[in-house]
Amino acid sequence: MQDAAAAARLPGSGLAWLDAARSEALQAFAARGLPDQRNELWRYTSLRAFAQRGYAAQDPAAATRGVDAAWLQLPGVEGPRLVFVNGVFRADLSSLAALSPGVAVGSLASALRDDPEPLRFLLGGHVADDDDGFTLLNRALAADGVVLKIAAGTVVEAPLHLVHVGVAADAATAWHVRSLIEVGTGASVDIVEHHLGDAATGHFSNIVRDISVREHAHLGWTSVQQASIDATLMRRTHIRLHDDATVDLHALELGGKLARHEVRVEMTGARSRFVSHGAFILHGRQHADAEILVTHRGRDTVSSSVWRGVADGRARGVVHGRILVQPGADGADGSFYNKNLLLSPDAEIDTRPALEIYADEVKANHGATVGQLDEHVLFYLRSRGIPLEQARRILVRAFCLVALDGVQPQALREYCEALLAQQLPEASA
């Protein structure tokens, strides 16, 4: 699918440690290939159709392609902005002028060019057991990404805006993005990530990011995924929480043909806290796969996740939520709740929450349901004069709104609510 010649043109090539790591990853990819459904983590997501598509290794014109200015705006998000077009950082579309002191941000490509040494520890590592075909490709081929560091004690007020745009290129394009984010001790930052694109770009975007949230630091991460309907998105987000760190994640999955997001949370720090909310609403032949793997290692760690799924048409929604409590993680309190609505006879939902508990001073709960709207509630709305279709939409919307609990600022929340409303199953207005 990719060739070594492409690797030669990657930023940072020539650095011995990076070349070695990339070549090791490429070899490992050649050996492991893409994950198949015998891999438990890929049980419900088939890559057969994906594997048959061809992708260009890059979009040569990515640095100059025009982008609808409206795409770069998000209500309530007026802080610094980083824009990637077809996987390439675009300084011309970004606005980094208003950075607060203590915020260091730039593209991976320029960091590799100008000051690669600090990245050596993160990018020079060996292939790991939990690397799959996608993360290996990313290791081998990542050409750009975000390098963000929030200095200790820095409280960033305005949310940082991260935009991934896919626009029509000469051929369907693959891009591999690797981002590295560190929120320093006692620092606090909110990041709003927005994926969007032209209706017809069948790109393949493969994003891996490593996020470290240091002691007493806070990260708010809101991800709004509206990629084009023919796009394939593979994302893996590693989040490590140190002592007393908190992370608040919101994810709205609306676009893409095949969209998978692996959120792997390592709660190594004592008293760290991870909260996630997410929802997908799927139509047509969309396939979404949300995998939330939370590992409690430190003492008195708390994780809580609430995910909602709606599948209509011939769509398929997959949810895997695992809470793993390691020995010694006493006082861990983990919960994962997932509810799904199946709206069409041709849609499918596969959900599997999992608890793996190796410590006894713990509370761990999970729950999952698949079903339809409650008949009694529907009748209640109708008895008040609300027509059936409208009543259904009201309830589906309310069902998904839980995923937006806590989204800030208010203007962004309202925007997300409106997006949800648009995405609801076709019905008379």
Next chain:
Amino acid sequence: MATQPEEVQAALSGSYKAGFVTNVETDTLPPGLNEDIVRAISARKHEPEWMTEWRLQAYRHWLTMKQPHWAHVNLPEIDLQAISYYSAPKKKPKSLAEVDPEILAAYDKLGVPLHERNKLAGVAVDAVFDSVSVATTAQEQLAKVGVIFCSMSHAIVHHPELVRKYIGSVVPQGDNYFAALNSAVFSDGSFVFIPKGLRCPMELSTYFRINAGHTGQFERTLIIAEEDSVVSYLEGCTAPMRDDNQLHAAVVELVALDRASIKYSTVQNWYPGDENGKGGVYNLVTKRGECRGPDSRITWTQVETGSAVTWKYPSVILRGDRSSGEFYSVAVTKHYQQADTGTKMTHIGRDTRSKIVSKGISAGNSQASYRGLVKVEKNAINARNHTRCDSILIGKKCGSHTFPYMEIKNPTAIVEHEATTSKIADDQLFYCRSRGISEEDAVSLIVNGFCKEVFGELPMEFAVEARKLLEVSLEGAIG
């Protein structure tokens, strides 16, 4: 409240009460497995040609398979050539009166006095000693009403048409590695046939005992409930304490025709190995029932306290419209036991229902997993499932895991799963102790309450037994 590890360890080194060995002269095939062994087993049992062929077919299929490796189960590669596939007491009894007194004594020690039970109204017992059924009580009484309750070997010879029709129809020969092995070499087991419209007048039960060393036990049980019939069946299992591991790879098939109801209960107390994880039975069992007819019902209830490794998922295929499947389970693990158990409910017919209640208690260095699949097929309109899994951890070195899978292809389904894992609530323990109950009794009390819903599903006389077994298993589980 602090647990005291040394005392816990001391107490947990507890007592396996069924660990004696019985000295009985046996006819044992040499260890190893090949087509000749399969033929020899079949010949020793005077089986018809088709049965031998069926076994060989399974054997050849098995040769193409590999021993599976399961996540979360640490099972060493089993040397299947080191096992003897047939061991039977030499003195073949013709009637209960002729059963070797040593064997009767063995069952007495287990609390299954075959003579006395025979006289008890309401229970018929089939006793399987190593590979062979040694005694079946109450047969005549049952035969009068048309119930066939006998050993599988007997059924193959005397009711070939029934066996041939149903064997492998729920668990095909090549279903999985151990089921294929069982199909090739199964030694004995129970056969039950309940004719149309009959409510079986007594509880049927089988006691399985592995005695001989270096043998595997591969029994095969087949229960057929014809239209409008009702049957309740219970199996109990024990084995002596031996340092090497014994393999138990059984297959159980249940067929419920229109409006029939089968209740299958298991109290499994195979030797779990010692406190260092030495010895113990590998209990790798395929149990599956099919609600073949409309309005039929299958209930699995299990109390699993024994075995070094347990791997079993009593399942129900809900093919008939309005059929229902239930699974109630208590699994207790301690020492180095590993239990990976759960169920599969496959909804195919309309208006099918399933219910799953699983209670896990892990102590010592053990690992217990619930693994379940609820599958709603595309045409299974109005399927309903409710699953509840709760686990209790006792001690810091054990693990408890819950892996439910839900695959839903019909929008009229309502499928719900909930699970919790925690240790025994300190406030409950304290409450009991403040009322003067010892900590150990309090644990037993609380765990008993925790398991109540499952025990409630057992036939009355066995619920008492299960409760006792639980107490023994938990002895000193907390310091």
Next chain:
Amino acid sequence: MLKIENLHASIAGKEILKGLSLEVKAGEVHAIMGPNGAGKSTLGNVLAGRPGYEVTAGTVTFNGINLLELEPEARAAAGVFLAFQYPVEIPGVNNTYFLRAALNAQRKARGEKELDSMQFLKVVRGKVKAMGMKPDLLNRAVNEGFSGGEKKRNEVFQMALLEPRLAILDETDSGLDIDALKQVAEGVNALRSPERTFLVITHYQRLLDYIVPDYVHVLADGRIAESGDAQLARELEAHGYAWVREHVAPGVEA
């Protein structure tokens, strides 16, 4: 305005209403009493069009239209309101949003102009004040976390906002203490008018001390066994439903 003739209805194949007839004129308050299982709530649900209730015979005409033909929302638009015995909680659906959707859907169905959000807020705030509801009601999800009394008061509040022509109160008194009962009754009484008709379904006479009915009907075994004025309710209170069984409908299980 409401005419029920020989109504038979069943649920899950079991017949509950067995030939009920009742005529109600505009502005009247009719109390429907009866022992548990007599079919009181079934009547309310059938009139509101709850799915699962099958009408096997009989007619219901409401202001000249055949009510039974209409979808639940069309009945609401025609002016039928059911105050539920067990109002459901709807997490995630805000009361303001819900009420505006309901009011506007009804207005639209009647060919009236829909209210924009400012107009609506003005109306709804006025009603909140008039009905003595807590203002934070509007920001909360429908019935979520409400106490039993709050739910019942919220039903009456919705009635005040939606201004139905036929209000059916299904055991609105059940589970209320005396103070809450009085509040609910005051709310209802405030809504009494010559254009509005009430069917008050209740097991106890208590509520009828506060909402004094023009007529009282005793329902037994799916039919009206006895009709009278408010005095009938007091006799029931004094004698219990056993009295009905003996005196007005022998052979009926209470």
